[in-house]
Structures are given as C-alpha cells and as structure tokens.
Amino acid sequence: AQSVTQLDSHVSVSEGTPVLLRCNYSSSYSPSLFWYVQHPNKGLQLLLKYTSAATLVKGINGFEAEFKKSETSFHLTKPSAHMSDAAEYFCVVSDSGMRFGAGTRLTVKP
Amino acid sequence: NAGVTQTPKFQVLKTGQSMTLQCAQDMNHEYMSWYRQDPGMGLRLIHYSVGAGITDQGEVPNGYNVSRSTTEDFPLRLLSAAPSQTSVYFCASSYSIGGGSSYEQYFGPGTRLTVT
Helix, strand or coil: CCEEEECCCEEEEECCCCEEECEEEECCCCCEEEEEEECCCCCEEEEEEECCCCCEEECHHHCEEEEECCCCEEEEEECCCCHHHCEEEEEEEECCCEEECCCEEEEEEC | CCCEEEECCEEEECCCCCEEEEEEECCCCCEEEEEEECCCCCEEEEEEEEECCEEEECCCCCCEEECCCCCCECCEEECCCCHHHCEEEEEEEECCHHHCCCCCCEECCCEEEEEC
C-alpha cells in the first residue's frame, strides 16, 4: 500500500528566505513522486517529478526536490521565496495509482 | 490543444438531484481520472479509466458513476446528490508510461459543486 504524509499543513516564510516543504512517503514498490502546486482558485500544475533517474530533481520556478530512499522522503526546496510562490503544494506518490498528500499552504510575507 | 476541459465551472444542486460533470481531453491520453478536493484532505481519487470501455473505482467511489465510451470523454455522474458531495471536482488525464503508473497527470480547471 502507498501513502504520503506532508509534515506541515502551513509554512510561512519571508520573501527572499529559503523554502522547505516536507514530504514522507511509503510504497511497496519503487514509486514515482511528484510535487504539484495549486494557486488560489486555480487547477493543479506540475512542479517536478522523480521517476527513478537522478535523485535531485529540478523543477519550474527554481524549485527542486531530493529523493532519499533511506529516509523515504521527497522534500521540496527553493533557495529564495518570491511572493508569487504563495500557494498550496501537494506531494504525490504513484506506484499502483496516484495518492495525494493533504497539502501544505505556503505563505510568503513581504 | 485545449488540454483538459471541464464543464460546468460552478453548480448548485438540491439534495436528491442528479447531474453529470463533463470532462474532455484532446491529448489522446489513455488514462483519465476524477478527484474530489476537500479542505485539509488533498485530492482523493473517485474513479479512473485506463482506456475506452474500462473503468475502475478509486478511494471514494460511492455515490458516483462513470463511463468511458471514447478516449476523449470521461463524464462523472452524481446519482442522487447529497450535501457530503459538496466539493471541488477535478478531472485529469495522462499517458501511461510503459503500461505502469509513472505518469504525469494534466488537470482540468475544476468544477465547484454545492449541494444544499
């Protein structure tokens, strides 16, 4: 069985400071992992994906994530937050179908 | 390409009414799915389809029906609406890479449904 846990329901950072959104997963197989972003009243957009190639994955808008099998983690990071990064972020695991985390709301303060 | 389209964008139903949420994609994707999004719960899979004529249940299928007569269309039917079905519904489509599950999904804009 697969599951995904986003460790923080809400993260608040100041503009220009680093962002860390944490995600742990469990899976019976070698999963694919994704991060999606949802801006207010919008649909979901793919930020990045891991599909068993390089463990450090670079995505759009300066985001990246590192797959750590020993820690079953796939944390999302960005060196410097921008006001436009304020949104809901979802970690997703996929082996026998897609399962979404509950989401982390990122707030960026000026 | 229009991508994944959903209609309507908003809908209000009374308890017991039925309706169909429409979803279409023009990317020739084999895999299509329906999710509902509720606060604090992420997206939960309702039903999915791996190709025309093939559908299966997801995590929360009760109260919903689907069919897939063409590759392009995947409508979601609410049989007898209940207040618990108030939610935002997203349709998604994807390729199925190598027949497995390592697929990236493309999402529609969503339908906001309120059942009173």
